[in-house]
Amino acid sequence: MSERFAADPVRTARRITSLLERAGIDGEDVLRVEGEGGLSYASGLPVEDVQALLRGARLPQGAPGDGGGTDPVEERHRRVVARIVFLRRTRLRTSPDGQRRAYSLADIAAGAGTSAQWLDKMIKTGKAPNLDHAAGIADFFGESIEFLVAEPAEALDRVLQRIHKDLLERTVARQDADIQRLRNADIAGSALGAGAAGGAGSPGSAGSAGSDLGIVGYAARALADVPDDTAQPIIALIESIARRSREERARESR
Known part of the structure; x- marks a missing residue:
C-alpha cells in the first residue's frame, strides 16, 4: 500500500x-x-x-x-x-x-x-x-x-484493491469493445447510406450518432474509478449535450 x-x-x-x-x-x-x-x-x-x-x-x-x-x-x-x-x-x-x-x-x-x-x-x-x-x-x-x-x-x-483493479480493467476492456462496435457500425452505416442516397444526409447522421455514443463511452471509462456521486452527474451532462446535439442536427437536416 x-x-x-x-x-x-x-x-x-x-x-x-x-x-x-x-x-x-x-x-x-x-x-x-x-x-x-x-x-x-x-x-x-x-x-x-x-x-x-x-x-x-x-x-x-x-x-x-x-x-x-x-x-x-x-x-x-x-x-x-x-x-x-x-x-x-x-x-x-x-x-x-x-x-x-x-x-x-x-x-x-x-x-x-x-x-x-x-x-x-x-x-x-x-x-x-x-x-x-x-x-x-x-x-x-x-x-x-x-x-x-x-x-x-x-x-x-490490499485484497479489495486487487479486486477493484481487476474489475476496472474488465470494465475498460468492455467499454473499448463497445466503442469499437459503435465505430464498426458507424462505418457500415456510412457506407450503406452513401450507396442508398448518394452520400447526402445519411452518412453524417450515422456518424454523428456513433460519435456521440463514443464520447459518452469514453467519459464513462475515464470516470470508472471516480465515486458515483461525482461521476454520474458528469456522465448525465455529457449524455444530455450529446442528445441535444443529435436533435439539432436532425432539425437542420429536415
Whole structure:
C-alpha cells in the first residue's frame, strides 16, 4: 500500500460495489467473505475480523492483528506467526489418494530454507522468523511477505484493491469493445447510406450518432474509478449535450 493513503476497506468495497452495479454483475460472490478464494482466505484474517472491517468497525482490543494494548514488536511477531498458521491451515496440498491435507512442517521448512524443528518451536513460542525466512514461507504458499506483516485493515484493503483493479480493467476492456462496435457500425452505416442516397444526409447522421455514443463511452471509462456521486452527474451532462446535439442536427437536416 502507498504510504500516502490510509487503508480504507469500506471505501474500496463501495467502489467495487459501484463498478459491479454499473456492469450489472452480482457482487455476492465477488465480495464473498468465507470459503476458499473468499476475502478471509485471501487476506489471512479471520472471518469475523473481515466482517467487522467491512462494517467500518474497529477490531476489539486484543483481536489478532489489532495491535492494541501490546508491545508493537510482540504484536508483529504474533501477527506473522498467526498468518503462517493460517496459510498452513488453508493452503492444502492434494495427496496421491486425492485427499487434501496440510503441508508438513518438513515440506514448509525445505521451501523456506530452515528446519522443521525450528518451525515447530516458532509456532509454539509465537516468535516470528526473520524477514528472509518469513519471505521464504510466504513464497512457499504463493504469497508475498506483505501477506504476513500487513495490519488487518491494510491486509483486507490490499485484497479489495486487487479486486477493484481487476474489475476496472474488465470494465475498460468492455467499454473499448463497445466503442469499437459503435465505430464498426458507424462505418457500415456510412457506407450503406452513401450507396442508398448518394452520400447526402445519411452518412453524417450515422456518424454523428456513433460519435456521440463514443464520447459518452469514453467519459464513462475515464470516470470508472471516480465515486458515483461525482461521476454520474458528469456522465448525465455529457449524455444530455450529446442528445441535444443529435436533435439539432436532425432539425437542420429536415
